[in-house]
Amino acid sequence: MFDVVKRLLVGRPLRSARLGETLLPKRVALAVFCSDPISSVAYATEQIVLVLAAGGLVALRAAPWIGVVVALLLVTVVASYRQTCFAYPSGGGAYVVSRENLGEGAALAAAAALLVDYVMTVAVSVTSGVVAVTSAFPVLSPHAVAIAIGLIVVLALANLRGTKESGRAFAVPTYAFVGLTVLMFVWAGVKAVTVGLPPASTAGLPVPATSGVAGLAMLLLLVRAFASGCTALTGVEAISNGVPSFEKPKARNAAITLTMMGLIAVVLFGGITVLAVALDARALPDGDPSVISQIAVSVFGGGSPVFYLFQAATAAILVLAANTAFNGFPGLASILARDRYLPRQLHNRGDRLVFSNGIVLLAAAAVALIIGFDANLDRLIQLYIIGVFTSFTLSQFGMVRHWQRSLRGSDTGRGGGRSVSDGLGGAERHAIRRSQAINTIGAIFTAVVLVVVFATKVTHGAWLAVVAMVVLFVAMRATNRYYRRVTAEVTPDPDDPAVTLPSRVHAVVLVSRLHKPALRALALARATRPAVLSAVTLNIDDEETRQLRADWEQRAVPVPLTVVEAPYRDLNGPLITYVKQLRAANPQTVFMVFIPEYVVTKWWQQLLHNQSALRFKARLLFTPGVVVVDVPYHLGVGDQGWLGARRGAIMATSAVDPDPEIGATEIRSVR
């Protein structure tokens, strides 16, 4: 039943060998990795205008200039990450670059920042997408949380089906949004020249008195507006992280896609900012209607089909922007799990070759965040981008160090791109120096922005994101320590490569009655030829115990029977105590406890058995030096097993070969 639902939702399992098949061509990769940075133009302008409005009309006039600075920053970051694509063709996320060049601490800081930010991306993008919907259909506003959660579930399912299929499904809205936005620019130009553009619906709204804000306060306001506008840069690193998913030549294709993305983002962000200023659109505190939808109303007309199409495309790309995180988070979590910083389960690929556990974890965290913040975009967005710029900065500094090592010929990184270890020619040296220069500019620029963003946002709610990063950082270190301790504990001494037999095995058979399951367990225990073989029973009912003793003697079972008293009728306690006493008396002995157990085929039959074996097994598992042997007896399937007919066979020579048939090391494969 569960399996059928899973197959319907997720699809048939894929063979591991088909992993290579999920590679992406550039046009699909653009949709998969770039919906986040492209879609963020839908709210970046709004965030700038929202902050500036506090400074009155004078401040609002600065919006285009702030837009220019943000666009410049975007170009710088894109240029920087192009270098990463070539240097780390196997995936150059901030974590990988930091770990190889800056050490574990920086790497974990970058990883923590990225993990938190991926969750934020999903929460912010989906919430923003829901705002696009409610801007067009205000009647849906009260159901924002439910819609957002529904969208996250759909996204998670699409990603559980696998990257390629979800990429294909996601290409349409990305290109529709880009196309429709460009169409809006053209339409706006034509309309401005011909009939003239009507101002935005919020153009007449009063702004605070301008006189109060000047000098340092005005500067602070501009800086805060810039910090808010930096949301346009979120998700730029996704491509450098996902280089291995590209078709060959991977690095080159990734770099081209990154450039295309940068171009599209700058054009759209610039155009929307210009239009917002031209139409005098104001941002409302609850973001509804959004600035971009006000522009669309002015350009296309409020009730026109193109307007609704545009809103739909906006909503779609915003929701799909979350998909960038659904690609990034599980991949990063998988690398961290491989490196033993996160639980190993995050490294397992699911039925469809994706990191299913990471996808589910991300969706759950985002849903929790949306419920916790009641799908309030303005509050959610404050938690955003500190993580982005933390990872940007660490990644760029790491790259600077990377090139430095390449020049010294001491680069030991996994990326093989341009990092040749010796015999660097003049042209190569020049290329490396150029790359290093680009990354240095990127590093300085992003570091400054990180300081700005931290200073302006930490009191506006971003402290929560910082706390989450610190907690993650500490948890990852602790996890790693735990795994390393376990590895050290279980790794055998290389000087002692042999398998040593336990010095002494004592087999204990648990019996209640002398029925076939018990006889079978006794037979098996005897077949393992332990140093000591004994049987134990629990005296709950004197009558039953007497019967067992009588049967034991009548059948002349050649095994000593120990009766453990259970004065309080507690099944487990006395037995555990008995086993522990045995073990204390013989600390070098391994105790194999044979438990005869009924196995039934129907659920209601379970109700008719005591399940005491199950509870006893669970308790024994935590008793050191004890090995539990489950001897199942399958009821009703004619499983008579090895209870043969030869009387007294137990007294005769064992039917088991005197020595196991073990030859040299033999390795076979079975499919």
Added chain:
Amino acid sequence: MFDVVKRLLVGRPLRSARLGETLLPKRVALAVFCSDPISSVAYATEQIVLVLAAGGLVALRAAPWIGVVVALLLVTVVASYRQTCFAYPSGGGAYVVSRENLGEGAALAAAAALLVDYVMTVAVSVTSGVVAVTSAFPVLSPHAVAIAIGLIVVLALANLRGTKESGRAFAVPTYAFVGLTVLMFVWAGVKAVTVGLPPASTAGLPVPATSGVAGLAMLLLLVRAFASGCTALTGVEAISNGVPSFEKPKARNAAITLTMMGLIAVVLFGGITVLAVALDARALPDGDPSVISQIAVSVFGGGSPVFYLFQAATAAILVLAANTAFNGFPGLASILARDRYLPRQLHNRGDRLVFSNGIVLLAAAAVALIIGFDANLDRLIQLYIIGVFTSFTLSQFGMVRHWQRSLRGSDTGRGGGRSVSDGLGGAERHAIRRSQAINTIGAIFTAVVLVVVFATKVTHGAWLAVVAMVVLFVAMRATNRYYRRVTAEVTPDPDDPAVTLPSRVHAVVLVSRLHKPALRALALARATRPAVLSAVTLNIDDEETRQLRADWEQRAVPVPLTVVEAPYRDLNGPLITYVKQLRAANPQTVFMVFIPEYVVTKWWQQLLHNQSALRFKARLLFTPGVVVVDVPYHLGVGDQGWLGARRGAIMATSAVDPDPEIGATEIRSVR
């Protein structure tokens, strides 16, 4: 934590040896076993008056006569059950008597009727007790369901503590009710003679026209009123069931207590009926205020402290009447479980020597009933007493048969009282004939009443109780068939008393890496000297598998390693398939699958391990012919176990003795 709460609520566990200590003196036994029949006088009169009111004032005048018939019936049944006490001193419930004298079908019918009726007793008595509370404090009416559930929980806890303690606690309200009711009679007599008794508050209520009801319709009405009045007889059988709980001489003390109970019930029931008629008290459809509380108002005065005391005593005894069922149900269920008609768990005595599972089951069923019927007494009471009279009738017919056998000297019953098997003297024959005559009258009388009750109640909701009885009957037969099939399957052939060794053991060790847990499992598997020893690993990651092979060869592990491909990364499927294939190829071989398993000490450490061993174990349990050996590795407790230091020891002679040290059958006791 759970343990502390349990100890607080239930008390310290008691040793099985203290079972004899919970015997009851007569005065406590009366309170424990008789609160049901005594308390039913609180609603029996009301049920008669309620039905009769439909026939107008003429019909109401018949109430005392119906009361007389009910009282006669009560005397007859008490006389009958006195015989049972002597004949079955080890407990003569309807089930036991029917099984020994009438066969399995009758016995199960009686048992099903009793089980349903015990649940009904709890539901009806507690609901009725809540009515006594709400009659005094109408403000509590909306919370009737919650109060009823709370009372059942308290009852269940008191009974989980054990019979004796609960009996002592319950003696006070039983005697208080009896005393206060007798006081009410005296007070009413004094008042009637001196100042005169005011009529009941409902005396003036109009009744339907009397003219319409006459002849056959009137007869039917009287019969229905009688059937409703028979609720006074519920719980009479409790004493005969509980003879073993009495102090010695058990049978005599039980018979005396039964007679006392009959006397008290007849006096109270007669007095209340007389007062109800004298004061012209009418029953209201929702039973609030109840007839008995109207009488108390008239006698004691509405606001007087004695009135509130009387209401409290009424409520208390009604609630405690449910205690009769808490004594009867678990005991009967335990006997049925012993005879394999109900799950064995119902036969286990809990920490306090009571049948805890039966107590919990009864409480749960009663709570479900009260919620389902919204604590509506009028609807609940319709489901009642069919079961009582079914068991009465079967029990009495069984007793008639019992005496018949005693006369023939062929009695094989467990009861040893008067059933002497040969050499019956004349006086003894006379006594038996007298007992048989009493039981015959009882049997005929109760059979007639059963027909009357069934005919008048089955359409008023009692069909639900009948359905429940039939379902229980069928389920008990099915359970017995299942247990008998299992017993037949697991009982060894008496002609082949020896324990035969399995013909061939193949040990399969599951490995993922060549760490200490795996080496330990390999060593243990080898120590059991199987016919074949092999290791198996699952290839999920080619790199890891290559590493394992390299380690295997480097360490020269003298065990062949099989690599099972897992193309879909499913951990369980391929392994289960592999084991099944092995088994299909060697159906005579027993496969011991050794699973190395990490055991951690903290819950969060569980999150950091895959738990694949657990899932694999669960699946393997259902694979016939396979024995699972858990080889735990306790992390972080320095459990280095048997990994000794002697290189190559596995190649040397095993450290295990050549043959287990088995002598003659030896039975030891360990405390």
